[in-house]
Amino acid sequence: MLKYIIKRLLLSVPLVLGIVTATFFIARLAPGDPMDMYLEPQRQRQVDPEVIELMRKRYGLDQPIHVQYVTWIKNVARGDFGESFRHRRPVRDIVAEAVPYTLQLTILALLLDALFGISLGIISAVKQYTKLDKTLTVGSLIVYAIPSFWLALMLIMLFSVNLGWFPTSQTRSMNYEDLTMIGKFLDRMWHLALPVFVLGIAGAAGTARYMRNRLLEVLNEEYIVAARARGFRERTVIVKHALRNALIPIVTIYGMSLPFLLGGATIIETIFAWPGMGRLTVAAVGGRDYPIIMATTTIAALLTVFGNLLADVTYAAVDPRVSYDAPRKR
Amino acid sequence: MKLRRLLRPMSALATAASFAACGPADDSADRQAAGPDAREPVTVTVLVPDGDELVMSPVSDTPHKFLMFQPLVARAADGTLEPRLARSWEPSADHTSWTIHLDRNARWHDGVPVTSDDIKFTVELMSLPSVGYGQYYGVEIEVLDDSTFVWHSERNSPLGDYHSFFPKHVLEKLDPDGFYEWDFWAHPIGNGPYRYVRHLDKTLTELEAVSDYFRGRPAIDRVILIYGSGAGAIPELLASNVDVIPLNAIDVPKVEKDLRFQITYKSAFWSGWVGYGIMWNHRHPVLSDPSFRRAATLAIDRPALHSLLHLPDDLPVFDVVFTERQVSEAPEPLPYDPDAARRLLEDAGWVDADGDGVRERDGEELTFTAITDAGRGARVAVIVQARLRAVGVRMEIQTLPGPMVVWQTRVKPGDFEAAIFWWNPGVYGTFGPDSFLGYLNEDVHALLEVLQTTQNPAVVDSLYRELWPHFQADIPVTFLVPRVTLFVSDRRLRGLSSPHRGDPVWYMEDLWWEEE
Numbered sequence: 001m002l003k004y005i006i007k008r009l010l011l012s013v014p015l016v017l018g019i020v021t022a023t024f025f026i027a028r029l030a031p032g033d034p035m036d037m038y039l040e041p042q043r044q045r046q047v048d049p050e051v052i053e054l055m056r057k058r059y060g061l062d063q064p065i066h067v068q069y070v071t072w073i074k075n076v077a078r079g080d081f082g083e084s085f086r087h088r089r090p091v092r093d094i095v096a097e098a099v100p101y102t103l104q105l106t107i108l109a110l111l112l113d114a115l116f117g118i119s120l121g122i123i124s125a126v127k128q129y130t131k132l133d134k135t136l137t138v139g140s141l142i143v144y145a146i147p148s149f150w151l152a153l154m155l156i157m158l159f160s161v162n163l164g165w166f167p168t169s170q171t172r173s174m175n176y177e178d179l180t181m182i183g184k185f186l187d188r189m190w191h192l193a194l195p196v197f198v199l200g201i202a203g204a205a206g207t208a209r210y211m212r213n214r215l216l217e218v219l220n221e222e223y224i225v226a227a228r229a230r231g232f233r234e235r236t237v238i239v240k241h242a243l244r245n246a247l248i249p250i251v252t253i254y255g256m257s258l259p260f261l262l263g264g265a266t267i268i269e270t271i272f273a274w275p276g277m278g279r280l281t282v283a284a285v286g287g288r289d290y291p292i293i294m295a296t297t298t299i300a301a302l303l304t305v306f307g308n309l310l311a312d313v314t315y316a317a318v319d320p321r322v323s324y325d326a327p328r329k330r
Numbered sequence: 331m332k333l334r335r336l337l338r339p340m341s342a343l344a345t346a347a348s349f350a351a352c353g354p355a356d357d358s359a360d361r362q363a364a365g366p367d368a369r370e371p372v373t374v375t376v377l378v379p380d381g382d383e384l385v386m387s388p389v390s391d392t393p394h395k396f397l398m399f400q401p402l403v404a405r406a407a408d409g410t411l412e413p414r415l416a417r418s419w420e421p422s423a424d425h426t427s428w429t430i431h432l433d434r435n436a437r438w439h440d441g442v443p444v445t446s447d448d449i450k451f452t453v454e455l456m457s458l459p460s461v462g463y464g465q466y467y468g469v470e471i472e473v474l475d476d477s478t479f480v481w482h483s484e485r486n487s488p489l490g491d492y493h494s495f496f497p498k499h500v501l502e503k504l505d506p507d508g509f510y511e512w513d514f515w516a517h518p519i520g521n522g523p524y525r526y527v528r529h530l531d532k533t534l535t536e537l538e539a540v541s542d543y544f545r546g547r548p549a550i551d552r553v554i555l556i557y558g559s560g561a562g563a564i565p566e567l568l569a570s571n572v573d574v575i576p577l578n579a580i581d582v583p584k585v586e587k588d589l590r591f592q593i594t595y596k597s598a599f600w601s602g603w604v605g606y607g608i609m610w611n612h613r614h615p616v617l618s619d620p621s622f623r624r625a626a627t628l629a630i631d632r633p634a635l636h637s638l639l640h641l642p643d644d645l646p647v648f649d650v651v652f653t654e655r656q657v658s659e660a661p662e663p664l665p666y667d668p669d670a671a672r673r674l675l676e677d678a679g680w681v682d683a684d685g686d687g688v689r690e691r692d693g694e695e696l697t698f699t700a701i702t703d704a705g706r707g708a709r710v711a712v713i714v715q716a717r718l719r720a721v722g723v724r725m726e727i728q729t730l731p732g733p734m735v736v737w738q739t740r741v742k743p744g745d746f747e748a749a750i751f752w753w754n755p756g757v758y759g760t761f762g763p764d765s766f767l768g769y770l771n772e773d774v775h776a777l778l779e780v781l782q783t784t785q786n787p788a789v790v791d792s793l794y795r796e797l798w799p800h801f802q803a804d805i806p807v808t809f810l811v812p813r814v815t816l817f818v819s820d821r822r823l824r825g826l827s828s829p830h831r832g833d834p835v836w837y838m839e840d841l842w843w844e845e846e
Contacts, residue, residue: 051464058462087383088462088510101532149561156562161569168569169562172533174554273559275381275532283381 005313012305019301020294024072027293028065034085034288035061059085072294081298082291086284091291094280095299099262101171102269102276104188105195106261110254112200113207118250120204121211126238128216136208144205152198152271159194166194169273195272199265210253215246248319255311259303263296372843373552374823376835377572379560382532388515389456389463391492393835394555397537398439398520399494402430404837405830409654411489414545415444415521419489425785426484432477435544438497439525446471446479451498461509484785491836495521523548523839532557549842567591573823574834577816579706582640585818592821594832595642595814606710608700608808609741609749609760612768617698617747623805624664625674629721631666632810635713639706641814642828648809650801651757652794655787661798664805671721682722689722697724701740702750704729710810711750741766752813758782761806769806822846 035052056062059082060071075082081091124136143151160168167173173187218224219242227237266278273279277296284292378385378394385394402416417433436444450471456463465486472480481488500519504512518526523545524537535555539548556572563575564584577585577593585591608626610617617623632647649663680689680696689696702711711727718725725748730736736751744766761769762778774797781793819826819834825841826832834841 051459051462051467054459055462055464058459087387088389097531153561153565156565157568161565164569168565168571169558170533170556172530174530174534174536176530176533177528270559271561273557273562275557279559 001313001316005309008309008312012309016298016301016305020076020298021069023297024069024294025065027288027290028068034059034290059083076294076298081295084284084289084292086287086289086292091295094292095277095295098275098277098280101274102262102265102278104192105199105265105269105274105276108192108196109199109203109265110257110260112196113203114254116201116204117207118211118247120208122215122238122243124208124212125215125219133212137212140205140208143201144209146202148198148202149267149271151202152194152268155194155198156271167191169271171274195265195268195274199268207250207253211246211250214249215242218242218246221245248315251314251318252311255314256307258307258310259300262303263300371551372549373554374550374574374820374834374838374841374843375554375556375572377558377563377566377575378555379558379563379576382529382535382555382557385535385555385557386515386518386529388496388509388512389461391465391494393833394535395494396491396522396836397524397553397838398518398522398526399496400436400520400522401491401493403489404491407827407831409657409830411491414491415495416488421785423786425787427480427482428488429474429478429480430488432479433544434477436521437542437544438500438521439519439540440497440500442497442499443476444495444521445476445498446473447476448498449479449495451502452495455496455501455506455509458506458509460507487785497521524553527552543839545839548839550838553838567818574817574819577818579640579816580709582816586640590821591818592823592826593642593816593818594826594834595816595828596831596833596836597645597812597814597829605812605814606707606750606752606810608714608810609746609751609767610807611744611747611749612765612770612806613744614698614747616696618768619678620804621674621678623808625671625678625721626718626723627664627805627808628667628671628674629723630714630717630808630810632663634666635710635810638713639709639811641811641816644828645812645814648812649805650794650798651761652798653787653791655791656794661802663809668717668721675722680722687719687722688724695724696722697726698747699726699728700748700750701728701730701736701746703733703736703752704731706811707733707736707751714750714810744768750810767806769804771800771804771806774800774804 035055053062060068063071072082079092081095083089084091084094087094120136120140124133124140127133156168159165167190171188171191172184173179173191176184176187179187215238219238221242224237224242227241228234232241262277263281265274265276266282268274269276269278270282277299280292281296283289284296376394378392380392385392400414402414403411403419404414406412413433415432415436416430418431420429422428430449432444432446432449434443438444438448450473453466453469453471455461457466457469467486468483469486470482472482474480496514497519501512501514504514516529520526523540523543525540527536527538529535534557537553537555539551541547556566558566558572560576560578563572563577564581566572567575567585568588582593586593610623612618627649633643633645636645637643646657646660647663648660650660652660675689675696679691681691682689684690700711700714702708708727708729711725711729715725715727730739733751736749740746741749741751758778758781759765760767761771761774763775777793777796777800781790784790784793814829815833817826817832817834822843822845823834823841824844825837826834831837831840
């Protein structure tokens with residue numbers, strides 16, 4: 001297993017390098033210039049060209065693109081993602097501020113996804129072809145098909161604007177500083193409720209469908225028939241024998257959700273003014289803020305690669321039939 | 331029944347959470363008429379979609395900054411300039427230097443007087459290469475005394491309502507290399523009508539009225555800048571979480587009939603001409619014909635275009651460029667007259683012989699492609715396309731991601747037939763000898779050469795006036811939609827007036843709250 005992990009880690013180096021290299025060149029070759037922020041058509045005041053040239057030099061934009069690339073790779077290898085053109089602060093600091101906000105959102109969304117998705121999938125499978133199963137199936141398909149931005153806006157209109165139950169956006173209330181620790185926690189949860197629900201419910205719908213199908217497959221296996229024939233209670237058959245096996249592929253799905261933790265909430269963060277990685281990335285792309293674009297892409301690439309690796313390793317850990325070790329020679 | 335049982339605990343939980351968290355309560359009780367007898371605190375909350383990074387940035391020019399930092403002058407309701415930090419100002423004969431007299435009562439929020447040294451210090455600080463601000467390039471400040479200085483510059487006027495200045499006595503000992511890390515930007519000491527109270531990261535900035543503000547204590551006691559998102563702005567307003575939001579024209583129908591709100595706008599058309607126009611490529615064999623450009627302009631109902639785009643009804647239409655003093659004097663634009671457009675095209679030999687709705691001449695169809703940005707430009711282009719089609723002209727539309735892409739990749743290199751995009755053309759660059767339009771008119775070029783050499787407003791006015799007949803004859807550009815910035819605010823916020831004082835943030839110190 002260790003050999004396998006090392007092999008996969010080594011293979012991931014060119015993969016990550018390939019992704020960030022492609023992103024680097026695509027971002028630089030796209031029309032537009034980061035220094036456009038000084039020359040925006042809407043801008044009424046002109047900035048002197050000499051100052052713009054100075055800024056170009058400061059950020060190395062006056063260098064040929066391959067030189068910029070080599071410099072960037074060298075800096076990243078030292079953990080330095082450079083300075084944001086827009087914020088004029090180290091990218092590392094800006095990303096570090098955004099990450100906790102996104103993690104709060106996505107971890108809770110994944111928990112909601114797992115809780116509802118797996119539970120509803122099990123109920124649906126156990127009650128196959130009943131009215132409940134059909135209702136859950138249709139419901140989950142509808143929820144799965146609804147665009148998350150639309151759902152978010154509808155929920156805001158209903159629960160924030162009309163009922164006033166939840167805040168429309170932001171991460172905390174105006175009087176946050178005056179609250180007790182418990183008050184602060186509740187306040188954050190209150191602000192998280194709608195975005196987490198929107199993010200989690202769409203995932204839960206997909207998970208429920210997957211869980212239902214997988215559990216039905218397992219329930220038709222011979223060992224389940226054998227268990228039933230031996231007189232085990234239905235509850236024991238499902239929980240002890242079927243569910244454990246049906247959950248194995250779900251582990252893979254959640255392993256591969258690692259990139260989602262930091263990059264999967266772009267639209268929701270934008271709608272709910274949640275100052276996380278997604279919103280940061282959108283603003284950076286709009287403003288040609290290359291250092292931030294490259295930092296967020298690199299993080300997403302790393303998480304994708306490691307998410308896949310984690311899923312594979314976990315799969316082997318939970319399913320004894322899967323082994324990455326070389327077969328023993330007889 | 332089951333559903334109700336399910337919802338009941340959710341509702342209770344939400345209510346409990348909101349009480350526990352003490353979420354944003356309706357502060358209408360706090361708001362009373364700002365009359366002399368009732369001085370309950372009046373708080374106005376403003377949604378800022380850009381995020382706090384830009385508002386709190388030392389180099390940003392967002393209007394929110396001017397709540398804390400005053401410019402030298404501001405624009406009065408009639409468009410003229412009125413004093414702010416500057417009490418009065420006189421230009422030199424050639425208008426390359428200005429003697430500015432500061433208001434002696436102006437104070438920093440720590441009580442120290444605002445002096446000429448602060449102005450000089452700020453200009454020098456912001457001109458440092460490490461700061462990279464760039465807007466004071468070529469400006470030199472000559473201090474005459476504590477409250478008088480001379481602003482020398484051939485290009486940068488001090489009379490912009492966008493300059494902000496910083497306190498020398500607070501900043502002079504700090505290391506300029508650490509400019510962006512200075513704590514001052516997080517806890518600023520300004521000289522404007524509102525002082526910094528607190529900043530909740532990514533959430534809000536709270537400001538309070540300066541009680542001894544040299545221009546008089548503002549009637550709005552407290553301003554809270556809420557950092558939200560553009561997408562969530564309308565719900566925030568509808569939920570009464572904020573009182574003021576910037577508004578996209580496309581969202582006007584969502585709020586215009588709601589009696590709780592008022593829509594105001596700030597225009598930029600007083601500053602030359604800024605907005606959407608059809609930039610005709612004069613190198614094109616058909617589009618180079620002034621009678622075609624005239625016909626196309628006559629075919630477009632520009633006031634109706636403003637209305638279709640949900641822009642204010644009173645936006646003016648122009649065919650010429652002008653100075654800000656000439657807005658009311660600019661000559662009458664071409665009217666919407668499709669019949670006249672048809673006649674012009676027929677006179678030029680363009681007829682629809684095959685009955686397909688598109689005119690031809692010598693077997694060639696009257697068709698061209700207009701490039702535009704994918705935002706408002708595309709909406710403008712679709713309406714223009716329909717109007718031109720009605721007089722037998724086919725306009726194909728090609729959209730590109732944004733105005734800057736339209737400009738950099740196609741218009742600047744001359745690779746276009748027509749372009750509809752948002753641009754502040756710069757009179758010389760657009761119509762001068764190196765015009766990206768390929769506009770050739772030696773008389774215009776000669777006038778523009780003279781215009782380049784003077785800053786005297788009277789001379790500039792007269793040169794523009796001399797340009798007008800040429801513009802009216804040539805129609806080098808069809809001006810479509812002037813640039814305006816829209817705002818929607820609570821109707822009880824009084825004192826706003828479009829077009830010059832439609833921005834509630836910029837003029838907060840002159841506004842008041844009035845219960846109906």
